[in-house]
Amino acid sequence: MNYTEKSERDENKVLYDFYGKCPKVAQLIPLSLQHVLAAVVGVVTPSIIIANVCGLTDAEKTMLIQAALILTAIATLLQLFPIFHKVGAGLPVIMGTSFAYVPTLEAIGAEFNIGTIMGAQIVGGCVAILFGLFVKQIRKLFPDIVTGTVIFTIGLSLYPTAVRYMAGGSGSESFGGARNWLVAIVTFAVVLVFNNFAKGVLKLGSLFFGMIVGYVMSLAFGMVDFSNVANTTSVIAIPQFMHFQIEFVPAACASLAIVYIVNSVQTIGDLTSTTMGGMDRIPTDRELQGGILTQGVMSIVGAFFGGLPTATYSQNVGIVTVNKVVNRIVFAVSALVLLAAGLIPGLSAILTTIPQSVIGGATLSVFAQIAMTGIRMFTKDGMTPRKTTVVGMSVALGVGITQVSGCLAGPGFPGWVHTVFGTSSVVVATIMAILLNLILPKEQLQEEKEEDKNSSRVQ
Secondary structure (H helix, E strand, O other): OOHHHHHHHHHHHHHOOOOOOOOOHHHHHHHHHHHHHHHHHHHHHHHHHHHHHOOOOHHHHHHHHHHHHHHHHHHHHHHHOOEOOOEOOOOOOOEEEOHHHHHHHHHHHHHOOHHHHHHHHHHHHHHHHHHHHOHHHHHHHOOHHHHHHHHHHHHHHHHHHHHHHHOOOOOOOOOOOHHHHHHHHHHHHHHHHHHHHOOHHHHHOHHHHHHHHHHHHHHHOOOOOOHHHHOOOOOOOOOOOOOOOOOOOHHHHHHHHHHHHHHHHHHHHHHHHHHHHHOOOOOOHHHHHHHHHHHHHHHHHHHOOOOOOEEEOHHHHHHHHHHOOOOHHHHHHHHHHHHHHHHOHHHHHHHOOOOHHHHHHHHHHHHHHHHHHHHHHHOOOOOOHHHHHHHHHHHHHHHHHHHOOOOOOOOOOOHHHHHHHOOOHHHHHHHHHHHHHHHOOOOHHHHHHHHHHHHHHHO
């Protein structure tokens, strides 16, 4: 082996070492930008959806997007560079605002307001911190059958949101119009083609490029309004502290707290996938605890600046499992790019001009992937009569209750029952899945597997 070949091999080794030195710029830039492309739609879109549900002004919507970008950057940096070896996993993950909370946030925002969301988020963040502190004791309540059922329900509950946006968004004068659907379908088609037939950056950034095509098409149809961008005067700014009056509604807090528990379990799954796929090992208890604590801490901090709940990004975990690149400098550069974007109000304002039909066309595939992730989890070892009962009954009750408006708001029910159980299918499905998994007798094969695990631990 000559010197040049040895030098190239050593330089490539840097990419696969979490604590490795800075890679060459020619490697660093594309590897970092692909993580930005994979995450950026998930970062900003939940803020746009919730801002529309809560009837916020364009300026407030811009603020939410700014907060999402900045807090995603900070949360990611904490995961890469833990504080006191406690807050932060010390693993190559991207963490930021998540679609997984959207169904519950929509329900709270529609019934109350954005301030109630922020109050519930603070409580949820505290719950996530408690979960992180006692992660070893609590995680046994969430085996794959429970977590998979809940994630599947989250995906199902997001489908109406995608279709509503594809049609132009509720309240739009052109809702259900052919032009909205044409833009949405073209956007969806581009995402589908790039995701299944393209390679490299085009495949990894399929959502991003699909939205660009849909946006250009919307410009041609005169569907884009730049008035908010024209009114932006600051070159650099940060979101305002306590712009929204925080309110604590017990029912809303309880509802979102349950979702935080579920997403803490999902974080465990993402961190495990990261270490197994990119580092050939399972995560330590300290790494799991640090990752979940970051999720809780950043959610609490974000509530004071208009940021929405945080979670790890599975799409970026997927990139790590494919290319095995775990050098934390690659991820730090991705975070810094998101941070720079969040500090520039003009850029955030431009993101608010994306038509709702474009968002719907792009996110339909995301919501489908969420649902399919859930299915993969509870079918990993095949479907059994017990699994069918747990999944089927939990999803049926959770989705069924939310589809029948006011079914828990009649005589004899206090108002909080409807808020907690009648507005989010995720809450009911989670509780049902946990209870059924604990109550129903385990199948013989499952009991034998658990006995083998226990005996191996004793040995």
